[in-house]
Amino acid sequence: MGAAIVDSQLPESAALADEVRTGLQTTPKRLSSRFFYDAEGSRLFAEIMHSPDYYLTRSEYEILETHKADMLRQFSPGNQPFELVELGAGDGLKTKILLGFFESQKADFTYAPIDISADALDGLVADVRRQWPDLQVNPRHDDYFSALELLSQETDNRKVALFLGSNIGNFAPDDAVDFYQQLHDRLQPGDIVLTGFDLQKNPAIIHTAYNDREGLTKAFNLNLLRRINRELEANFDLDAFDHYETYNPENGEARSYLVSQKVQTVTIKALDMQVPFQPGEIIHTEISRKFSRTQIEQLAQQTGFSVTAWFTDSQGYFADVVFER
Numbered sequence: 001m002g003a004a005i006v007d008s009q010l011p012e013s014a015a016l017a018d019e020v021r022t023g024l025q026t027t028p029k030r031l032s033s034r035f036f037y038d039a040e041g042s043r044l045f046a047e048i049m050h051s052p053d054y055y056l057t058r059s060e061y062e063i064l065e066t067h068k069a070d071m072l073r074q075f076s077p078g079n080q081p082f083e084l085v086e087l088g089a090g091d092g093l094k095t096k097i098l099l100g101f102f103e104s105q106k107a108d109f110t111y112a113p114i115d116i117s118a119d120a121l122d123g124l125v126a127d128v129r130r131q132w133p134d135l136q137v138n139p140r141h142d143d144y145f146s147a148l149e150l151l152s153q154e155t156d157n158r159k160v161a162l163f164l165g166s167n168i169g170n171f172a173p174d175d176a177v178d179f180y181q182q183l184h185d186r187l188q189p190g191d192i193v194l195t196g197f198d199l200q201k202n203p204a205i206i207h208t209a210y211n212d213r214e215g216l217t218k219a220f221n222l223n224l225l226r227r228i229n230r231e232l233e234a235n236f237d238l239d240a241f242d243h244y245e246t247y248n249p250e251n252g253e254a255r256s257y258l259v260s261q262k263v264q265t266v267t268i269k270a271l272d273m274q275v276p277f278q279p280g281e282i283i284h285t286e287i288s289r290k291f292s293r294t295q296i297e298q299l300a301q302q303t304g305f306s307v308t309a310w311f312t313d314s315q316g317y318f319a320d321v322v323f324e325r
């Protein structure tokens with residue numbers, strides 16, 4: 001890829017080293033899903049978004065296409081200026097529906113995408129600047145927890161935070177409450193958060209989304225081991241691990257695991273670590289939580305927001321929900 005467009009001092013390699021050191025010495029072993037998104041992980045996720053089994057992207061795409069005018073009315077009544085800040089923007093595939101529409105309506109706004117993946121952010125920013133050269137874009141290569149201060153910067157303009165693609169599903173329930181409390185603390189009255197929530201539905205549909213027929217989710221999950229091999233000089237044998245997914249309809253949690261296929265010991269040279277695995281032993285890599293309408297309303301209520309709009313797709317699979325501070 002060409003020269004980076006987005007400046008960064010984000011110490012991702014140090015964060016990965018900490019995560020691997022701690023997570024692979026814990027029982028059961030675990031690694032955080034935020035480390036999925038190196039260049040190859042971001043590329044694989046873009047492929048997953050086009051997979052026929054991964055209904056999430058299609059559903060949210062439909063919502064944004066159908067309701068973009070209602071969303072603009074929510075964000076900018078009377079064409080008031082606003083600052084659009086996107087947490088975990090990725091390649092912005094769906095956000096571009098909004099950006100294109102807002103530009104066509106001559107809305108007065110700026111766009112600040114935030115992501116820990118430099119590759120995803122670089123691609124997004126290059127694309128947005130090419131398509132809409134007049135739009136002011138202020139990218140930030142950062143963790144969205146550290147970037148929250150952007151939301152508390154003094155300005156007369158309304159802040160609109162986008163948190164699309166069911167990113168919220170990767171948070172444990174208490175962490176989600178904590179995150180929305182932090183958002184509430186930083187935003188001003190009248191500011192807005194638009195969140196994409198994947199809704200509870202037939203468990204078989206959810207299970208298939210994370211066990212797609214093309215094996216993309218499997219490749220995405222295994223790529224985490226490839227990243228550790230490259231960045232931390234490890235020797236994970238990718239053929240000796242499999243992908244496994246569970247969905248528990250009682251608590252709405254889809255969970256991804258990597259499963260050791262045999263007795264093996266992995267060496268992680270940069271950390272001076274040996275990691276033993278038993279056959280069938282797992283590394284837990286991701287939670288993708290699915291929500292009921294009641295849970296979403298409770299999240300807003302517990303963290304001091306009001307639900308002011310609720311947009312869903314024709315199948316009722318996904319919801320983009322407006323919380324107003």
Ligand SMILES: C[S@@+](CC[C@H](N)C(=O)[O-])C[C@H]1O[C@@H](n2cnc3c(N)ncnc32)[C@H](O)[C@@H]1O
Nearest residue numbers: 034037088089090115116117142143144164165
């Ligand atoms: C599931 S993808 C969704 C992307 C986009 N929001 C969408 O709807 O298509 C998650 C994105 O969040 C980013 N991400 C994950 N954890 C993050 C964190 N802690 N801080 C900033 N970005 C993060 C990843 O790099 C990835 O681009």
